[in-house]
Structure formats: structure tokens, C-alpha cells
Amino acid sequence: MRRYISAYFEDEGNLLRAAKDLKENNISIQDVLTPFPVHGLDSILGFKKSLIPTVGFISGAIGTMVAFGFQTWAFTVDYPLFIGGKPHFAIPSFIPITFELTVLFAAFGMVFAFLIRSKLGPGAKKTIHDERITDDHFVIIVDLDESGSQDGKVKDILSKEEAQDIKVKEIEL
């Protein structure tokens, strides 16, 4: 059996303070659900730095090489044509396409890396914790131990920050 408590906030300021209080009392937060990115939440929850920028750089670099390599091969080896009296290997005219493909690869790389990492995508089944988090409410979810010794303390902290709705739920595993 797993027990958890979920608290709903109407304001992100309250959410941030509550999360901070919980951390200071060494209570680990299971998850925080928000309708939009909240500044400062990452550092409070102690998230590790995202690897998405690195993925973006690598896939962008692949895009650069693919675009430049393909154009070089196509225009010099496979099908050399004279266009506008320019040399076959005309670097300046390759640059716009190289640039565009770099951006495209970087963007696609990051989007797909994100989708795979968070198990999202077309057809993925995701349960929404509560309809309100898609609108104007913020939720903190804290795991509780089975004995219920922490319940009071957690509830105190959450209600101090004007949590609108505090629920304790139990699910059978």
C-alpha cells in the first residue's frame, strides 16, 4: 500500500514557499504539477541540470554535417552542374541550407529526446492527476509512510501556505 498527500494551491508564490518549507523539514516531495513553468521551482526541488541543451548541440552538429556533406557530395560528385558561373564546391551558397538544417535537426532532436524521455507522444496514455492542474491550480504531492507519523507535520506546513484542498489518498499496489 502506498499513501500520499496532495495539496492544491491557487498561487505559485504559496507553492514555492510550501515546497521550500517541506525541503527544509527534510520531507521529500514526490512530484509538483503546475499548469505552466514556475521560475525558481527547479532549484528548490534540487533537480539536476537538464541534458536537453547537450542533445540540442549534438543533433544540431549532426544536422550541420549532414547538410554540408550532402550538398558537397551532390554538387561535386553525384551531379555536378554549372549554376550561375559558380564553382561546383561553392561554400557560401551551401551556408543557408546548412544553417536551416542545423536548426531543424537541433529542434527535432530536442523535441524527440524530450518525448522519449518523458514517455510522451501520439497515442501515449497519460492519466491526469486532477483536471485543475491543467487550468489554474498548482499541486504538491508528498509520499507518506504507512504508519502516518508524518501526516500532521506535512499537513501543517501545507495548510500554513493556504493550500486550498488537502487530500490523503491510499492506493493498493
Next chain:
Amino acid sequence: MANNYTFTRKTQYWIMSIVGIGILLLIVGYFINTPSRQELWTNILINNLFFLFIALFGGVFQALHKIAYSGWHTALQRIPEALTSFLPIAAALMFLLYFGMHDLYHWSHEGLHDPILEGKAAYLNIPFFFIRMAVYFLGWIGLTYLLRKNSLQQDTISDLRYYRRGKFLAAIFMVFFALSSSAMSWDWIMSIDGHWFSTLFGWFVFIGLFEIGIATIILMISFLKIKGYLEFINKEHIHDMGKYLFAFSIFWMYLWFSQYLLIWYSHIPEETAYFAPRLHDFTILFFTILVLNFVIPFFGLMTRNSKRNLKWLTVMAIVVLCGQWLNIYMLVIPGTIGKTAQIGVVEIGFVCLYLGGFLYVVFSSLAKAPLLSKNDPLLEESFHYET
């Protein structure tokens, strides 16, 4: 920590020694290889433009953020305000060009029998050139003076009136600057190569101005931080300045390349006449500028941590400043001196001379007002924001 910057004797001494080195180098240069009149005037023009751009960017920075309702910049507002104090001197130095017109601008000669330049004579003639120059400087100096005055008044009286007036002045400055910065770049730089023209030249020069200004503000923050001021400027402000430097170095390259690609591709003699001497007579410099202004800042400032590290950002700002100075050099030199030009003692001497004067004016102005403006409604936001 003190809220006012004190312009210490030691700093003054250092600035004076920069000026001294400049004068010394000029004297040495005079004896080694006496510069011609043309070389002297091109040096004056290049440094006039470079330091004018820094001063002008002070106004742009304030205006840009004011009309965009930005809050983060309010804590460091006094630095761009101080930069604009150099504008009157830049104006005086610019008007000095009256004596060097014939050495710089081919169109200023009489009896050229050049059909292209005769066709442009209605715009490119000496009286109108200086009338335009006077109009630009009147607008810039007037508006930046009013912005500065408004900000200082806001310190004494807490009233939203000053905030609104600042916004109003900023909007006027922005419109005036948008028109005048393009026209200025045609007048002072593009007209050197009288036959050639490019429609995006104004933007290109403006982005150069932006890079120079951002790099200078970063160096000022760095200097003041080392001296123990500006404790309210945190990593987030530094991060934003780094983003500016990074983003506009890409944009600079974008415009540079847009101009180059079209000229290279269409291959029309009137247009390639601009790039041919730059590429063939100054090949090393030509590519050095691209490396300094794009390649190094692009890879150097790519990661988040590098933008938040003030020491590293300072290094990048110095690289970009060198690159942008060389860029202005490259805009001016091939049309005036030509392939015999080289960067030697005289060039460095002039830079030192101007740099010393510029720093003296800016730091004296910075010392006159508290480093942190008061009563700005967005000031609190500037302390607690996160990028």
C-alpha cells in the same frame, strides 16, 4: 558598501597613463614612419565612430528596455546613463571631420565629372552632410540628457510621473535613433565607397553598435564589481548580458553573411567592387573579424554556465570589442587608404588616446550619481528575477 562610485586618484592615474602611452606611441609613430594626412584622418574617423557607438548605445539600452516594460535592467541603469555623457565630446570630435573631409570622402571633391556621384550630389554635399550631423547629435544629446535628468529627478521624488516621462522620452529616442542610425551609417561609413550601396548596411552597423555597447557594459560591471561596488547585480543580470552578447554576435554574422551572399551570388561588378579589395588585400583581417565576432563568442558563450561566469564573460567582451574595432577599421580603410594600410604604432596610439579620454569622461559622470537609482517602480523586480 558605499552607494556612490568614487573616482579614486589611483584610477585617474591609470587613465592618465593610458592617455600618456597613447601620446607617447603617437610621437614614436611620428618619428618611425610619419603618417600622412589621410592616415591621421582615417584613424580619427575610426575611433570617433567606435567611441561614439559606445556612448550612443547607452541611450539605446535605456530606451529599449524602458519601452519594452523591462524590469531587470533598472538596477544597472546608471552605467548606460554614464556612457551617454561622452556624446557631446563625440559630437565635437565628429565635427572636426570638417577639416579632413577631402582626405576621407571622395565625393567631397569638386569637379569630379563622375556621373554616379553627380547623381547623388543632392544628398552627398558638404553643407548638407554637416546639417545632418548637427541634427543627429542634437537629437541624441538632447534626448539622452533628458533621460538622465529624469532619472536623477526620480531619485529625489517618489512619483510615477518620472517613470511615465522616461517611457515617453525613450519612445521618442527609439524612433529618432532608428532613423538617424541608418542615415548616420550611410553618411559616415557607406559614403566612403561612394559608388557602392547596400540596403542592409544601416542594420549591420547598428548590430555592431549593439555588440560594442553590450561588451562595454559588461566590462564596466566587471570593473565595478572588482572594485567592490554593484553588490546588487547578481548572476541573473550577468546571465542576461551574456545572452545579449551571444545572441547579437549571431545576428551580426547573419547580417554580415546576408550582405555577402547576395553580392557574391549576383556577381555584379558595381557590387563586388566593395568586397574584392577587402577579401584580396586584407585576407587575414577579413577572416579574423569573422572569428573574433562570431566563432569565438558563439562557441564560448553557448552554455548556460559560461554566460553566468563574469570572468569568462569579461574575456569574451574584450574579444568582441577587438573584433568590432577591427570591423569598423575594415569598413573604413579599404575605401580611404587602400591596400597599404596596416595597424601599427599610430593606430594603437590613437586607440589609447581615445580610450583614456572616454574612460575619464564616463567615470567622472558615473561618480556624480548613486550607482543604484531609487524610486523606480520596477526596481524591486530587478532584484528578484530569474532568467
